[in-house]
Amino acid sequence: MPPRLRVSDEQLSQGHGARYIEGRRVLRRPPLGAAMMRTRVNVVSGAIVSALMALANGSEAQPAVRLRGVVFDSVARAPLANASVRVFRADSASVGIDARTDATGTFEVSALRTGTWLLSFLHPRLDSLRLEPPVARVDVVEAGEIDVTLAVPSAVTLARALCGTARDDSTAVVVGDVRDAAARRPIVAATVRATWPEWVFAKKRMEREVVTRVARTDSAGQFVLCNVPQGSTVTALAYAGSDTTGVIELVVPVTEYTVADFVIDRGASLxxxxxxxxxxxxxxxxxxxxxxxxxxxxxxxxxxxxxxxxxxxxxxxxxxxxxxxxxxxxxxxxxxxxxxxxxxxxxxxxxxxxxxxxxxxEKSRVLLDTVRVIAGRKLPADVEAIERRWRRGLGTILDGRTVRERTSTNLTSALWSVPGVRLGMRSGYGNAVYMRGNSGKECIPSIYLDGFRFVADGMSLDELITPGDVAALEVYPRPMQRPAEFTDLSECGVLAVWTSRFLGNVRVMDPRKQRP
CATH class of the missing domain: 2.60.40.1120 (Carboxypeptidase-like, regulatory domain)
Incomplete structure (x- = not known):
C-alpha cells in the first residue's frame, strides 16, 4: 500500500483518486517520482561530444556515461542489498539495462547513451512497506560519470504524508490491510482498533487513561492508523460486523511507520x-x-x-x-x-x-514482592483508604500477593470463588464479570481503576492489567455494599483495581492481621 499524499482540488479534478482518512482528503495512490524517492544526481564533466554533429556526419558515436548509485532504506537506515535496478529509456521502456546492488547497496551501469533515462528498483522491502516502485529521471547530455542515490522515504516522511503533521514527536503511523481468511479478498469498511493505557498528570495527581485509535479500511481493504505511540505495545484487533480477529499485542517500533495486516475468519461459529x-x-x-x-x-x-x-x-x-x-x-x-x-x-x-x-x-525469574517499610512516615492516602474499607468488612478485598497466588494467567481469574461473583465468557481475551443487582438478576458491575471509573469500550481489564501489576482488588457484589468513594448511577456492584505503580509500590496489607 503506497502512502496517500494530500493533493489540491486542481489535482483531484485531473482524475487522481481521493479518499478521506480521519477528516483529511488524501490521494489513494501517490504519483511516482520525487514524492516517493530522494534522488541525488552529480554529473562529472568529461569531453563534450556533440550528438547533433555526430548524427550530421552520419556517425553513430554518442557520449557514454558511467552511472553509479546506491539504493538506501531510510526507514531501516541501512543500504538495500540485492535490489534489482532497472535503467530504461523514457520514450521506450523496452530499451534498458538491468543491474543489481551488492552487499553495500551499490550498483553500476557502465555506459548510458545520450537521452532521457528513468531509474527504478524492486526489492521485497517495498512490498513489506506497502510502497510502489519509485522512479527517478536522469538526462544524459555529455560524457562523464553520474552518481545517483535512490532511497525509500524516511519513516518521518511517510508518516507525515499519511497523517499530516503529528501532534507530537512520539507518535507513529500503522498501515496495513484487512482480508478474508478463506477467500483472501480485501474487506471493505472493516474497522481496526488499537488501545493502550497512558499515565497523565491531572489535578496534582497521576491518572491512568485508556486511549483508543480507530481506522476503517478503504475500497482496497487498506487502513491507516495515526497517532499510535512509538516504542510501545498496544492491544489491537480488526472487525467487520460481528466477525472479528483475535485480540493481539501489536509491537510498535521506535520509528514513525510500521505495517500490520489482519485476517478475519468470516465463517467462525459462536x-x-x-x-x-x-x-x-x-x-x-x-x-x-x-x-x-x-x-x-x-x-x-x-x-x-x-x-x-x-x-x-x-x-x-x-x-x-x-x-x-x-x-x-x-x-x-x-x-x-x-x-x-x-x-x-x-x-x-x-x-x-x-x-x-x-x-x-524460559525459567521464571524470582521476583521479590514489594516491601512495605514505614519508618515514621505516613502511608499514602489511597492505601489508608483501602485498608480502612478492608477493616469494615463490607466486601472482599485481596492484596496483590493473594491475587498472584490465585492466578498466573489473567486478573479476573482471581475472582473465582469470591462470594457474589460469577465469571463468564467473552469474545476476546479475558473473562466477563457478573454480580447480583438489587432485583436479584445478574448485572455487569462498575469498574474502577486506580480510583477512577473505567470505561471498557469493548476492552477487558485482563487485556490491560496483569496480576503482577495489582496491589489490591476490592469486590463489592451488592449495590448496598458500595463505599461512598465508588458511588455512581449504576444499580450493580463494584470491582475496584489498584495498581502498585499508582500506590507508589507500597504494599496493601490486611489491617485485621497487623499488629497494633
Missing part, C-alpha cells in the same frame, strides 16, 4: 455456554505446536490455547500439542507452565490448513 451472551469464537483453524525448554528439552503438561477460543489443551510427553477448532485469521497463541515465563505469539491461521509453531519457555 459457541455459547451457560447462557452467556459473549461467546467463544471457533472455526477450522488448526495448530500443531511443540514446546521445549531453553536447553531444547521437550516440556510436557504445558497449557496451550488460542485466546478467545475457549479451548485449552496440554502438551504430551514429547512437548507437542494440537488445536483444531480455533477461529482462522489473525489470532494469538499462548503457552504457559508453572515455573516458566508465559509466551504469547501472533499467528495467521488458514481454514483447515495446519500451522506449525515452536515455543521455547
Amino acid at each position: 459457541v455459547s455456554r451457560d447462557g452467556v451472551s459473549a461467546p467463544w469464537r471457533r472455526g477450522e483453524g488448526m495448530i500443531r505446536g511443540r514446546v521445549v525448554t531453553a536447553g531444547g528439552q521437550p516440556l510436557g503438561n504445558v497449557m496451550a490455547r488460542v485466546l478467545g477460543s475457549g479451548t485449552v489443551v496440554r502438551t504430551d510427553s514429547s512437548g507437542v500439542f494440537r488445536i483444531s477448532d480455533a477461529a482462522s485469521g489473525t489470532q494469538t497463541v499462548e503457552v504457559r507452565a508453572v515455573g516458566y515465563d508465559p509466551i504469547r505469539q501472533r499467528v495467521q491461521l488458514s481454514p483447515a490448513i495446519p500451522t506449525a509453531m515452536g515455543f521455547t519457555l
